[in-house]
Amino acid sequence: MRPMFSYFTNQTIKMRFQLWIVVVIVTLTFSIIVPFYFIEKKDRLDEAENQLKQVITLQSLYIERWNQEKLDTIKRFALSDHAKFHEIGELKREFQDYSRVNSEFVSIAYVEKDGFIRSADPAISYYVGDRQYFKQALEKKSFISGVIISKDSGKPIITFSAPVLGDHNDFKGAVLGIVTLEMLNGLMKQLSFGETGEVYVLDSNGNIVTASSDTRKSEEFVNVPMKTEIVQRAKTGSTSNDSYIGFRGERVYGQYKWSTGKSWIVVGEITQREVFQKLNQLSIAIIIISLIALILSIVAAITIASRMERPIRYLLRGTKIIQNGNYDYQIDADKIRMAPIELRQLVNTFNLMSNKLKANISLLEHSALVDQLTEIHNRRYMMQEGNKQLQACIAAGQTCSVMMFDIDHFKKINDSYGHLVGDRVLHHVASILQRHSGTDTIVARYGGEEFILLALRKNAQESVSLAEDLRRHIMEEPYLDEQVTVHLTASIGIAEYSPTLEFGTMVLEDMVSRADHALYRAKSGGRNRVELDR
Numbered sequence: 001m002r003p004m005f006s007y008f009t010n011q012t013i014k015m016r017f018q019l020w021i022v023v024v025i026v027t028l029t030f031s032i033i034v035p036f037y038f039i040e041k042k043d044r045l046d047e048a049e050n051q052l053k054q055v056i057t058l059q060s061l062y063i064e065r066w067n068q069e070k071l072d073t074i075k076r077f078a079l080s081d082h083a084k085f086h087e088i089g090e091l092k093r094e095f096q097d098y099s100r101v102n103s104e105f106v107s108i109a110y111v112e113k114d115g116f117i118r119s120a121d122p123a124i125s126y127y128v129g130d131r132q133y134f135k136q137a138l139e140k141k142s143f144i145s146g147v148i149i150s151k152d153s154g155k156p157i158i159t160f161s162a163p164v165l166g167d168h169n170d171f172k173g174a175v176l177g178i179v180t181l182e183m184l185n186g187l188m189k190q191l192s193f194g195e196t197g198e199v200y201v202l203d204s205n206g207n208i209v210t211a212s213s214d215t216r217k218s219e220e221f222v223n224v225p226m227k228t229e230i231v232q233r234a235k236t237g238s239t240s241n242d243s244y245i246g247f248r249g250e251r252v253y254g255q256y257k258w259s260t261g262k263s264w265i266v267v268g269e270i271t272q273r274e275v276f277q278k279l280n281q282l283s284i285a286i287i288i289i290s291l292i293a294l295i296l297s298i299v300a301a302i303t304i305a306s307r308m309e310r311p312i313r314y315l316l317r318g319t320k321i322i323q324n325g326n327y328d329y330q331i332d333a334d335k336i337r338m339a340p341i342e343l344r345q346l347v348n349t350f351n352l353m354s355n356k357l358k359a360n361i362s363l364l365e366h367s368a369l370v371d372q373l374t375e376i377h378n379r380r381y382m383m384q385e386g387n388k389q390l391q392a393c394i395a396a397g398q399t400c401s402v403m404m405f406d407i408d409h410f411k412k413i414n415d416s417y418g419h420l421v422g423d424r425v426l427h428h429v430a431s432i433l434q435r436h437s438g439t440d441t442i443v444a445r446y447g448g449e450e451f452i453l454l455a456l457r458k459n460a461q462e463s464v465s466l467a468e469d470l471r472r473h474i475m476e477e478p479y480l481d482e483q484v485t486v487h488l489t490a491s492i493g494i495a496e497y498s499p500t501l502e503f504g505t506m507v508l509e510d511m512v513s514r515a516d517h518a519l520y521r522a523k524s525g526g527r528n529r530v531e532l533d534r
Helices: 002-009 013-078 088-101 132-138 181-189 229-236 277-323 341-369 379-395 410-417 419-436 460-476 507-524
Strands: 105-112 116-118 125-127 156-165 171-180 198-203 208-211 251-258 264-271 401-407 441-447 450-455 490-496 530-532
Touching: 013 088, 013 105, 013 156, 013 171, 013 198, 013 251, 013 264, 013 277, 088 105, 105 156, 132 156, 132 171, 156 181, 171 181, 229 251, 229 264, 277 341, 341 379, 379 441, 379 450, 379 507, 401 410, 401 419, 401 460, 401 507, 410 419, 419 441, 419 450, 419 460, 450 460, 450 507, 460 490, 460 530, 490 507, 507 530
Parallel strands: 490 530
Antiparallel strands: 105 116, 105 171, 116 125, 156 171, 198 208, 198 264, 251 264, 401 450, 401 490, 441 450
C-alpha cells in the first residue's frame, strides 16, 4: 500500500493527467462494451433460438407433408378396385403409369396376402412376410418405416405400405412403395440456413436419416446414431437452450421437434461461432475504436499537460533562481503564450511579485546598511564593507585610521529641547561629517550620538588634521531652525592601524577599541578636543 501511495504522490501533473485520461477512457469503454456485449449476446441467442425453431418447424412440416403425400399415394393404390379384386396386371400398369410422371418411388409393388411379391416370371418371387411393414398390414395398419438398408441393393431406403382390404374388411394383401434418400436429401438441402446452420432428421432411436449438409450425401452417415446432448433433450423432453458439442465436434446451439406420432425427430443446429460472429466483430471494432480514442486522448492529454507543465516548470525554475538570490528574475511571457489563461495569469503574477520582491529586497538591503535617522551608513555597513576596504588598503601597504566621534552633552540637548530636536541635531551632524570628511573617508553612525569614520590611506597625523577640521565645522555650524539654535561641540578619538592586535580578533575591531579609548580620554580631558591613541 505504501509503495503505491508513494508512487501516486510522486507523480507529476502530466503523469496524473495522463493517468486520469486513461482511467476515464478505459472505464467509459468498459461501461459501454460490457452491457452492450451481454445485451447483444442475449439478443443473438434469442435470434438464433427463434431461427432454429422456425427452421425445424418448417422442416417438420415438410417432412410430415412429404411422408403423408407418399403414404397417401400408396393408400390410393391400396384402395383401388384393381387391388381389391386382385387384378394384378391392371394394378401394375397403374404403377407404371404413375412412375412415368413421378420418379419419387424407386419401386411400387403388390404384396400377396401370403407375404410374397411375385414378378411377371412365376418362378421369381420375394418373401417379405417377416418385414415390419407387412406385419403392420396384417394388422390393417398403414406404415412408414425409418431408414432401413435394402437387402437387395444395400442402399438406405424408406418404405411406405398400406393394407388392401376386401368388401368385408378382410386382408387381401398390401401395396408397398420404396423411396431412396435422394428425394429426402434434395428436400433437406433447400432448407439450409446460415453458414453453419444444419438440419438433421433422426428416427425415434436417434439415428440419422438425412441432413441438410452436402456431406450427408455419403451413405456412410445414414443410420449413424447422433450421440449428442440434443438427442437426450429430445428423449427427456428438456427445454434447455444451453450450448453443447454438436455432431461435428463444434460447440453449437440446437432445437428439436418431434413429428406426429413421435416417429421422427427434426434437429436444427448452428455453431456458437456463427451466432456470435457479428457480435465479436462488432465488439472488436468497438475495442479498436476505443483504443484509437484512448491513443488520441493520451496524445491530447500529453499536449494539454505539456502546455500546463511548461509554465509550471518555468515557475519552479524561477522560484529556485529567486531562492538563490536573483530576486529580479522574470519569466518570458512569449514562451507560454499557448498555455491556458489561468497559468499565463499565474506567470504574470509571478513576474509582478518578482518585481515587488526585488524592490522590497533592495529596500531591506538598504535599510540593513543605512541608518534611517541620519541617512548615512550604519554600524553593520562599517563592520562589513568598511572592513573589506580596510583589508584591501592593508594588503596594498597603505595606512588607515579610525575616528570615534561623539557629540558633547547630547543628553542635555534632548532634555532641553526634546528628542525630536535631538534627532534633527544628529541628522545635522551627520550631514556635516558627510560633507567635510572627503571621498576616502567612510562615515557611519555607530550608535546613539556616536559616529565612526574610517579614514582610508591616512596616517595618524593626517587623521588628526581631518578630525580638527571636523571639530571646527561642528562648532561653526550650529543647528538652527525657526525656534531654536543649538551650539554643538564634539570629542574625537583616533587610532591608527597597527599590525599587533590588542583588542578583538579583527583589525577593525582593534582599531575601534583603541579609538574608543582615545575618545574616553578626550571626554575626560574636558571635551571638544581630539585625542590620538598612544
